[in-house]
Amino acid sequence: MEKFKKILKGLFFPVTLLTIITILSIIITIQAIYIAFTNDHTAAIYAAITIPITVFLIFLYIIDRVLIKRVAYYKMMLAEIAVAIFIFLVFSYQNSSTDINFYTNQDSSTDINFHTNQDYILVIFDSNENSLEKFNKKWLFGRELNVYGTNTLHLDRSMSKRKDLRIIEPKEWMGSYYDRGKYYFEGDSIEYIYSMKEFREIPNTNFLRQSEVYIDSLLKQEMH
Secondary structure (H helix, E strand, O other), X not given: OHXXXXXXXXXXXXXXXXXXXXXXXXXXXXXXXXXXXHOOHHHHHHHHHHHHHHHHHHHHHHHHHHHOOOOOHHHHHHHHHHHHHHHXXXXXXXXXXXXXXXXXXXXXXXXXXXXXXXXXXXXXXXXXXXXHHHOEEEOOOEEEEEEEOOXXXXXXXXHHHOOOEEEEXXXXXXXXXXXXXXXXXXXXXXXXXXXXXXXXXXXXXXXXXXXXXXXXXXXXXXXX
């Protein structure tokens, strides 16, 4: 019994940041496996993500248990906190995005109702201004722009080069068609993004509004 207590103490004490993270990861993985076995096959993605992460953390934890016997406790804690902050910052930066949120109904943060009654979104990169100044900061590295009362937005050309740019359609759409291309206007090539609400009850409408002729007509109308 004393030997078991000694082994158990060596596994968990002294407690470090990695101890807490590893235990939490194991609990989440067990829950993910349970969900995968008790739900449809689509839930297996959670287990597929958590299992490799947990295995990696256990590997690091083994190293942690070896080092904790050789390195001062406070140094280990400081090192683990520094690494955790670094990983968090790198992860946050890599997953940051520049979002354009389109709203067609009432915004919960205002008392104003905006109804565009439109079933498409058109973002045209033809402006000469610095459109990024319109965006608000989102979390640490991301930015977002909330658009009300219109379904058409003009941004400067440099914005079209941003790989992190995301167009967020109104949540009421429940489905959409996305297209990105170039429109040739007065000898100039202008990039655009077109997104359309899908009509499940009228399939022919979807086909018509996804055609190049229809999109070109919208662009021509907006550019003139």
